[in-house]
Amino acid sequence: MSDRVPDRRTLPALLHPESLSLASLLARETRDGIAIVGPRNELVFWNAAAGAITGWSTLEIAEGNIGRFMTVPQSLIEIRDGKWVEIRQSPLDVNGTTFTVVIFTDATSQVRLKDTREQLRALGLIDTATNLPGREVAMLHIEQAIRMAQRDKRSVGLMSLKLDRFRQLRDGKDGQAAADEVVRQFAKRITAFVRASDVPARLSDDSFLVVLTALTSSNDAAVVAVRLLLVLAEPFDVVGRARTVHCSIGVAEYPRDAADAVGLLGATLAAADRAQVMGGGRYCVASELTGERDGGSPAAAAAPPTTPAGPATAAESAATTPPGSSGDSGGDLARKRAEIARQIIR
Numbered sequence: 001m002s003d004r005v006p007d008r009r010t011l012p013a014l015l016h017p018e019s020l021s022l023a024s025l026l027a028r029e030t031r032d033g034i035a036i037v038g039p040r041n042e043l044v045f046w047n048a049a050a051g052a053i054t055g056w057s058t059l060e061i062a063e064g065n066i067g068r069f070m071t072v073p074q075s076l077i078e079i080r081d082g083k084w085v086e087i088r089q090s091p092l093d094v095n096g097t098t099f100t101v102v103i104f105t106d107a108t109s110q111v112r113l114k115d116t117r118e119q120l121r122a123l124g125l126i127d128t129a130t131n132l133p134g135r136e137v138a139m140l141h142i143e144q145a146i147r148m149a150q151r152d153k154r155s156v157g158l159m160s161l162k163l164d165r166f167r168q169l170r171d172g173k174d175g176q177a178a179a180d181e182v183v184r185q186f187a188k189r190i191t192a193f194v195r196a197s198d199v200p201a202r203l204s205d206d207s208f209l210v211v212l213t214a215l216t217s218s219n220d221a222a223v224v225a226v227r228l229l230l231v232l233a234e235p236f237d238v239v240g241r242a243r244t245v246h247c248s249i250g251v252a253e254y255p256r257d258a259a260d261a262v263g264l265l266g267a268t269l270a271a272a273d274r275a276q277v278m279g280g281g282r283y284c285v286a287s288e289l290t291g292e293r294d295g296g297s298p299a300a301a302a303a304p305p306t307t308p309a310g311p312a313t314a315a316e317s318a319a320t321t322p323p324g325s326s327g328d329s330g331g332d333l334a335r336k337r338a339e340i341a342r343q344i345i346r
Helices: 013-029 048-054 059-070 108-122 135-152 166-170 175-193 220-233 261-277 286-293 314-318 331-345
Strands: 033-037 043-046 074-080 083-094 097-106 155-163 199-204 207-215 236-238 241-243 247-254 283-285
Touching (some): 033 048, 083 108, 135 199, 135 247, 166 175, 175 207, 175 220, 175 236, 207 220, 247 286
Parallel strands (some): 247 283
Antiparallel strands (some): 033 097, 155 247
């Protein structure tokens, strides 16, 4: 029988003799404000962080204001114009006398962020269902990413994701509730997949966008599209049942496919539309659409659907022709897929 795992939430017996010194050290070094208030609301202790957070420079000023912290056990209080603190308090019994330990944290930045998000939602700049940026904010991110890419001699990737057969889902048995839940989970899955420097956004009911910043090679965005198709092909838990929802992805890159934000958005939207026309559940690269208009093979414009099932690797799935299709015989497409497969495996 194994030994019991000690409770890490309690102070080990070894440290009990030094508990007073340890408490003083924590109170002195913590970034949270700590105040101890006596039974008659007199201020007994006030640490340095408390003065830094509140701006109350002397004990006299602090004692004159501490009463407002005692009104409720836990709350968010504006102590002066634009300055917010989060309050937590606990009773402390000492030889029959009850003191109150008040801990407060500077919450100003969180309140400002919340207010900013509410303003953006009110202006329609942030999608209320997913908390993702809308089209206008996404365009600003694209423009900023292009400016940084020009400075750093890099490229910018843009992916347009469109849910396949979204109207049938919305008009189905579970109706709008199922469609809304799919959209929320779809957005969460995209956000969890992309890098912190990338920007996911929602363009419309069934359309999303991802800005891929600071790409180093011309195939980076296509590699991300393949991996994202696999991630999004996993079933969603919708209204109590597993549901598989496929999407089509359009891929475009600056400066290869467009010279500005508007052109880049148009290129990736057109590529996503073509992926849906080709049957959905696949990605399409904008530069290959251009080659098709210039006389290239139509089969080279889109990669086939990707499925997570079976023993095939992500690279093999990305290069597999779906059952019932005529197959791709173009050497250019084969070379393209082989290059993407090598990058995924690497």
